[in-house]
Amino acid sequence: MTKKILILPGDGIGQEIIGEAVKLIKHLQTHYDLQVETEEALIGGTAYDATGKPLPKETLELAKQADAVLLGAVGGYQWEELDIAVRPEKGLLGLRAGLGLFANLRPAILYPQLADASTLKPEVVAGLDIMIVRELTGGIYFGQPRGIRELENGEQEGFNTLVYKESEIQRIANVAFDIARKRDSRVCSVDKANVLECTELWRNTVMGLHERNQDIELSHMYVDNAAMQLVRDPKQFDVMVTTNMFGDILSDAAAMLTGSIGMLPSASLNESGQGMYEPIHGSAPDIAGQNIANPLATLLSVAMMLRYSLDESELADKIEQAVSDVLDDGLRTADIYSDGMQKVSTTEMGAAVIDKL
Numbered sequence: 001m002t003k004k005i006l007i008l009p010g011d012g013i014g015q016e017i018i019g020e021a022v023k024l025i026k027h028l029q030t031h032y033d034l035q036v037e038t039e040e041a042l043i044g045g046t047a048y049d050a051t052g053k054p055l056p057k058e059t060l061e062l063a064k065q066a067d068a069v070l071l072g073a074v075g076g077y078q079w080e081e082l083d084i085a086v087r088p089e090k091g092l093l094g095l096r097a098g099l100g101l102f103a104n105l106r107p108a109i110l111y112p113q114l115a116d117a118s119t120l121k122p123e124v125v126a127g128l129d130i131m132i133v134r135e136l137t138g139g140i141y142f143g144q145p146r147g148i149r150e151l152e153n154g155e156q157e158g159f160n161t162l163v164y165k166e167s168e169i170q171r172i173a174n175v176a177f178d179i180a181r182k183r184d185s186r187v188c189s190v191d192k193a194n195v196l197e198c199t200e201l202w203r204n205t206v207m208g209l210h211e212r213n214q215d216i217e218l219s220h221m222y223v224d225n226a227a228m229q230l231v232r233d234p235k236q237f238d239v240m241v242t243t244n245m246f247g248d249i250l251s252d253a254a255a256m257l258t259g260s261i262g263m264l265p266s267a268s269l270n271e272s273g274q275g276m277y278e279p280i281h282g283s284a285p286d287i288a289g290q291n292i293a294n295p296l297a298t299l300l301s302v303a304m305m306l307r308y309s310l311d312e313s314e315l316a317d318k319i320e321q322a323v324s325d326v327l328d329d330g331l332r333t334a335d336i337y338s339d340g341m342q343k344v345s346t347t348e349m350g351a352a353v354i355d356k357l
């Protein structure tokens with residue numbers, strides 16, 4: 001049956017990197033008989049400019065009907081002064097919430113060819129393969145009440161709420177256990193249980209669930225220590241599972257271990273396996289429109305989409321192999337460039353990956 005993919009380029013370099021992904025998908029349709037239909041819609045600042053909303057109703061409807069969503073990035077300087085309710089980021093958060101995408105999988109894998117591109121010593125990062133499982137539709141990102149209010153003395157006060165229900169913790173911990181089972185069977189749950197009651201419940205709930213997952217080795221770490229351990233000895237981790245905000249922060253740190261945030265894809269899944277796929281880097285407005293952004297995280301996001309939502313693991317493997325092959329050939333976009341390599345543009349990198357297929 002033909003599956004539907006909704007494509008949301010978004011803002012900044014989103015347009016350019018998604019352009020390469022679209023070419024890749026076309027190639028798979030023509031040469032590998034991939035049965036998909038694609039449609040494009042607006043999100044983020046681009047959507048705001050066109051419709052006054054960062055997530056137009058039509059986009060959310062199309063997303064709900066799609067088997068998978070492929071997103072570029074949202075955000076940019078020109079929208080930073082907007083009211084927070086209509087900022088580009090709200091479009092992304094609305095899509096996550098609207099589709100119930102509670103499980104965010106962020107792999108941090110170091111391609112051996114890029115060991116020198118990491119700011120850490122090669123021996124610390126060589127062979128790195130971590131999966132961060134970030135809770136994506138709850139926690140302080142969505143908790144109520146929230147806002148900025150004026151106190152009686154005229155001073156302003158900002159407030160947000162960190163809140164998790166047991167059921168929300170259980171379903172994300174279950175995803176982490178399931179993923180670990182297909183890897184090295186180790187889960188480290190990250191919290192701040194020494195200070196925050198909400199994450200004390202997180203820790204207790206994960207421990208409770210572990211009783212039914214005894215084949216998995218479970219450990220717990222406070223988030224400050226986890227941040228330190230990630231840069232000290234990242235290879236100690238297999239799967240990390242954590243809250244929305246801690247996962248946001250730790251996944252950027254983990255990404256940098258791999259040399260460039262421009263290399264890392266992500267998947268966000270809901271309870272029915274429907275998914276949204278996006279590179280974990282942002283819209284990089286500073287380099288937008290210059291044809292220098294790294295499209296590999298987006299092409300690898302297409303691979304994740306094929307694997308998790310389209311039941312095409314073989315094609316996913318092929319794309320991942322093609323990416324590895326172009327790195328073997330010494331092709332590098334600016335973000336992963338080092339001496340002696342061949343510097344290429346966004347479009348050249350995209351074409352090289354397709355060539356390898």
Ligand code: IPM
Pocket residue numbers: 075089092093248280
């Ligand atoms: C991410 C981003 C988003 C987040 C922003 C753009 C809302 O940083 O996907 O990590 O904070 O979740």
Ligand code: MG
Pocket residue numbers: 248249252
């Ligand atoms: Mg982030």
